[in-house]
Amino acid sequence: MKSAIRTFSLACMMGLLVLGGCTGSSSYNGSSSTEMSPTDLGPMSTQVGNFSDIELPVDMKWINDESMAIKTDSFEGGILTYSGRVEVSSLKQFIVSTMENRKWKLVGEAQSDNILLAFTKPNKTCMVVLEEGFGGKYGYTKATLYVTVDVAAAGRLNPFGEPVN
Secondary structure, rough: OOOHHHHHHHHHHHHHHHHHOOOOOOOOOOOOOOOOOHHHHHOOEEOOOEEEEEEEEEOOOOOOOOOEEEEEOOEEEEEEEEEOOHHHHHHHHHHHHHHHOOEEEEEEEOOOOOEEEEEOOOEEEEEEEEEOOOOOHOOOEEEEEEEEEHHHHHOEEEOOOOOOO
């Protein structure tokens, strides 16, 4: 059964490669320059939800049905799920790199079938679970982020919204 699935997957991938090569358009504008201006490049990453200090590659798309968010006077957070055609190992490297650049501290990592990354900031936590989907590295990878922000701690307030001395 696994052999049949692999054969079918390989045949589909080969078909996509052949069709992908036929869909390109070529135009000659008389210039031999192959340089691209910086404005021709698309964005490399996008902000996750309303959290400006968490980024994912633009290839990762938000899955509304598997996500939820909460915001109160003293707490903000949620479970945010994304999926995209990226290799799980490169997605892990991207997340670790961008989180460190945004001053998050990697405090834990575990790996079995899935990869778990745990990050903290003074009043924030973010756990990321990376899961490779059907098709292995040629399939869709899912990233689920569990984010908590203690708004009260950030504003020097107790959980009831009262100032702390």
